[in-house]
Amino acid sequence: MAEVGTYHEVAKNMDTADRRPVKPLTFDGPLPKPTEDPGQLRKDLARAGYAIAANVFSGQKAREMRDFVVAAITEEEQTNESSVRGFYTDNDDLNRRLFGPQLMNRHEFFRDLVEHPLPLQFTKEMLGPQTLNESYLVQSYGVNMTRPGSLAQGIHRDRSGAMPLSAGVMQTRFIWCLDDFDEENGATRVVPGSHLDTEPQDWGLHYESVPAEAPAGSVVIYDDLLLHGAGANKSKDRVRAGAIIGYCPPWWKPSINFPMAMNPAALEGSSVRLRQLLGYSSTSVGFEYPWEFAPPEVRALIVPPAMDW
Template sequence: MKIINYREVPILRQSESPAAGKIWSAEGSISQRRHRQTRNGDIDMAVGDSLSMDEYKLTLASPAKVVPLDPNLVLPKPTPDIETAKADLKRAGYAILTDVFPEELVRTARQVLADEIKREEAIDESRVAKFFVDPDAKNRRLNRLPDRHEVFRQVLEHPVVLELTKHILGPTVLDESYLVHSVDANVTRPGSGAQFIHLDASNGVGHATPNQSRFIWCLDEFAEENGATRVVPGSHLWNPEIDPTGATTYESVPAEAPAGSLIIYTDMLLHGTGANISENRERASINFGITTPWCRPSINFPLVLDPEVMKNTSQTLRQLLGYSSVMNGGDYPWESAPESIRSLCVPAKMAY
């Protein structure tokens, strides 16, 4: 397996002058700063969450430090055994679980995703392109998935997903339900650049245990050529030593997986979408995270999703999507919410 060294570089250079004190400056033209390749063809990206996205894209500086791969760490391989996946997750920070979803479900999800993206593009391409963390406009992103088709609701409450979430996050106070932090689709198209290596951390660098179980449902084969997600094996154990400034290079490997697989990791693993250097191979996935009830999800789903769609959903799914009050076991009615939303509310105690 060929390993590409994706370089994460600092965005802005800090300098000092007696008059101005500390200032941030960026060098080069806008086009130069947006994308840069090293002499050996490696792609430069940024890492961390302490600078703005624009700052991450504006850089020509060289990394001050390189963190190589651990040559002694055994990389996870696709496995149908959930206990092996749990061991991989503990050791390397990620796992690749196969045989979770029927092939027909995978095909349905892939076709629905393609149809929905095409429909959104016909309305306005910007609804699915130019996502703020993508380096160009070639990738396609799709949100509001639970509204769009039953297949996307099924994956969120799949028994394997819930078992792994309990394994990763542990028990909650008074047995409150976990919450879906975010869910969206990512279609990496040929010629699209690589995303910067980053954390999906709810509260950045500095926490000792995960706040999110993270999942990537591979709707296509994940290969290095078509932009398989790149991971930094073992980096889940480095927090809080991870450098969030962008001044450090973290070498990474592609998480290669067959179509239908579930890549499992946490918000403590460094990772990022790989560059799609293929001629004609898309790489589609459903990406989602589940967090503890005391963490604020990225999306306020009750205010985003269609109440009519949610009427016939399970109590488990409604709990996961936030249709309950989950604060220290309290189950308070949503007095000011519209009846269409209030009627969907369920108790906070975990139903799964």
């Protein structure tokens, strides 16, 4: 993984004076388009490393949730400002972020996304079976809202640089588009075919990329082998919000400690599946050490590790 300093050094010059050598696109064939056909999604993932599932939720729901996110960000800005701005890989102070617990504690829509059949089915297929059928976990979860003028994010993989590419897919990723994603407002840029690269990503290169354009209500599917990054928002007045959820195998440490970050009341009556995904269990069947010091309302949410789905 690059030093943060190097990352920001490269990123701040990206739109204006990027003189890094260009790594041209070598991808052959048509780019994935939004589709409702699961077979086509699988083909696009295999060929291009990403796919766009169309009409997973309605455009109206997307707008409603985008407005909800904007309001939640404004609320957090008043009390907890550092939690929504200046994220590690943002290159300016225009982007805004909300983390999974900030979303799931507020609205059931953001809890429902986690256990939606689309990501669960693709995660099963892409990560494969686990030793004793333990449930996968949510590795990371956040909304990224690019705002007019915000710069592109450096092209990267959602994966530790310490993990060789030859280890294969370690995380599935799903971007729930709460706005139309287009080139102008900063649609996620992707390097099609880069999931098959054998070389680690290099901050010294400018990767040619294309925007993954997707209407609100779509879900962009990829994995941690694909090179990608949020695009620059060149629009005058259009924010672009996407809720991004990553899933990993049970033995991988999630970036958010959900049982400590969630409001237990928000999970009252929730499914076993959702709690498994959020890590309310041991990671391995046969190693269920009790959570002796957890507050009683958290202990009441504990579930067994063997996958309920």
